[in-house]
Amino acid sequence: MSGIVAAAVEGSRPGVNITIFVVFVLITLVIVFRASRDTRTAADYYAAGRAFSGPQNGIAISGDYLSAASFLGIAGAIALYGYDGFLYSIGFLVAWLVALLLVAELLRNTGKFTLGDVLAFRMRQRPVRAAAATSTLTVSLFYLLAQMAGAGVLVSLLLGVSGDLGQNLVIAVVGAIMIVYVLVGGMKGTTWVQIVKAVLLIVAAAAMTVWVLAKYGLNLSSLLQDAVDHGGKTGAKLLEPGFKYGKNETSKLDFLSLALALVLGTAGLPHVLMRFYTVPTAKEARRSVVWAIGLIGLFYLFTLVLGYGAAALVGPEKIAEAPGKENAAAPLLALELGGPLLLGFVAAVAFATILAVVAGLTITASASFAHDVYANVIKRGRVDSKSGEVRVARITAVVIGAVAIVGGILAKNQNVAFLVALAFAVAASANLPTILYSLFWRRFNTSGALWSIYGGLAVTIVLIVFSPAVSGAPTAMIKSADFHWFPLANPGLVSIPVSFLLGWLGTVLSKEHDEQKYVEMQVRSLTGAGAEKAVRH
Numbered sequence: 001m002s003g004i005v006a007a008a009v010e011g012s013r014p015g016v017n018i019t020i021f022v023v024f025v026l027i028t029l030v031i032v033f034r035a036s037r038d039t040r041t042a043a044d045y046y047a048a049g050r051a052f053s054g055p056q057n058g059i060a061i062s063g064d065y066l067s068a069a070s071f072l073g074i075a076g077a078i079a080l081y082g083y084d085g086f087l088y089s090i091g092f093l094v095a096w097l098v099a100l101l102l103v104a105e106l107l108r109n110t111g112k113f114t115l116g117d118v119l120a121f122r123m124r125q126r127p128v129r130a131a132a133a134t135s136t137l138t139v140s141l142f143y144l145l146a147q148m149a150g151a152g153v154l155v156s157l158l159l160g161v162s163g164d165l166g167q168n169l170v171i172a173v174v175g176a177i178m179i180v181y182v183l184v185g186g187m188k189g190t191t192w193v194q195i196v197k198a199v200l201l202i203v204a205a206a207a208m209t210v211w212v213l214a215k216y217g218l219n220l221s222s223l224l225q226d227a228v229d230h231g232g233k234t235g236a237k238l239l240e241p242g243f244k245y246g247k248n249e250t251s252k253l254d255f256l257s258l259a260l261a262l263v264l265g266t267a268g269l270p271h272v273l274m275r276f277y278t279v280p281t282a283k284e285a286r287r288s289v290v291w292a293i294g295l296i297g298l299f300y301l302f303t304l305v306l307g308y309g310a311a312a313l314v315g316p317e318k319i320a321e322a323p324g325k326e327n328a329a330a331p332l333l334a335l336e337l338g339g340p341l342l343l344g345f346v347a348a349v350a351f352a353t354i355l356a357v358v359a360g361l362t363i364t365a366s367a368s369f370a371h372d373v374y375a376n377v378i379k380r381g382r383v384d385s386k387s388g389e390v391r392v393a394r395i396t397a398v399v400i401g402a403v404a405i406v407g408g409i410l411a412k413n414q415n416v417a418f419l420v421a422l423a424f425a426v427a428a429s430a431n432l433p434t435i436l437y438s439l440f441w442r443r444f445n446t447s448g449a450l451w452s453i454y455g456g457l458a459v460t461i462v463l464i465v466f467s468p469a470v471s472g473a474p475t476a477m478i479k480s481a482d483f484h485w486f487p488l489a490n491p492g493l494v495s496i497p498v499s500f501l502l503g504w505l506g507t508v509l510s511k512e513h514d515e516q517k518y519v520e521m522q523v524r525s526l527t528g529a530g531a532e533k534a535v536r537h
Helices: 002-008 014-038 042-050 054-065 068-081 083-110 115-120 125-159 163-214 220-229 232-239 249-268 270-278 282-313 316-321 325-378 385-411 417-440 446-465 492-508 515-527
Strands: none
Touching (some): 042 325, 054 163, 054 325, 068 083, 068 282, 068 325, 083 115, 115 417, 125 325, 125 385, 125 446, 163 220, 220 282, 249 492, 270 282, 282 325, 446 492
16 A cells, blocks of 8 residues: 555655654653653542643543544545535534533532443443443544554555655654553643643644635635536536445445444544543533534544545545545645644644554553452552542553553554444443433443443444455455354444444343442532542642
8 A cells, every 4th residue: 555655645755744743742841841740649640630621621522533544534435425515524523512411510529530430320230341341442442543544554545655664654653652641641741732732733634725726716606516527427416425335225224324423433532532531620621611612523524624625636546546445535635735834734644643542542541440349350449649530540551552652563564444333332332321220310330331332332243244345245354254143334323323222131130239339420420519520739
């Protein structure tokens, strides 16, 4: 794939790109080292001392949420599929309303560091924490693999690196820098990296959006017409629904399933949920989600212009023939607009995007293992927060980083879309039903939580393994075999209702019931009485 990089980004200057990368890494490393001076306790390492304001955390959430898939993938999907590509943006944005209305404030009041804290409040600690940690690690690992594998192809494309060895080296470097961020800076350092990245990403997208619109006299209609005119045989379809997902009834159901996973999965993503603990109060948690919705919504409006701009100025055929295909749309548009210098800046932003997201995922996974499994399951709560729990979290971060590097290298030539789909589907199937039941259903108990988490996890993975995403389709991960029997590439339409059903069934079949604990949880979740406060140094 990377052997034809020169043809894809003709005019690119890898030296300029590498220089901008190095400058960004050096600046963020300085920020991380400065942030690390205040990291003394578990609350500092996991939750940044709960010292970030709502707006700061909102910017960081947008930095955590807007991955390389958002910047490159959605712009490319719009360039190639038009209306159907923009539906991704709609799904990702609407998902935040679920997080704002049902999860953010209540979760901040009830928990301390992780998803396991919320579930363990009114249930048996050890089994529920083990289940929550299993789900968190599964979601984080698949998300990490997708990001790392994408890093290999993307950065190799933009740097002009060719050959397997070059891509492997890029993945290893991304992993090593990410491990340093997490080890040294903890959540505080990672948050500042995400804030810097979010600002860079939104500024870059805004500049390119204005640049594209300026070429058409700030007239969106002219831009859309030009995209149709330069779209070749399929140009007219760019403005019509159903170009990608309307071919048959199965493809329509597949889109519905994907949309359901995106909308409900966001409120169950562990690395997003953990961000609510970095603010001092529930009010700030709510403000942070409002800020995130505003910034993310603005960014997705930019992707509409960038996608159709790439279709008009670069052309769908050139994008489809480039290494990385639709992922190359935004870089090729940058090269068309501002030459090698703008391409270098966009490349740096894409690199920053990957680094920030993998750092957030790694600290979430390491915190879940150290806090839920080590401190509360293995040590039964008898562990020193500094010398024990945080040390284990740092060791876990190194292990997860190493696994992510190896996994990214092994998966770099595979179709990684199913990894992201699996992460969202698992979050929507295993995490969200349990969170909602725990917060709102008086009768819910430990048995229901375990049935919902483990059952949702198992059903989701089985359906993905036997879906067209893995085998039996031209875009499948394993092209040489066909063992699929489930028709949908994303299992959300089936796995999410099944997980809710399993949570209900496990609850009603168990006699366990603690009315008092539910009342306590309701009071805390709605009022914040007894919730963790900010730690000031």
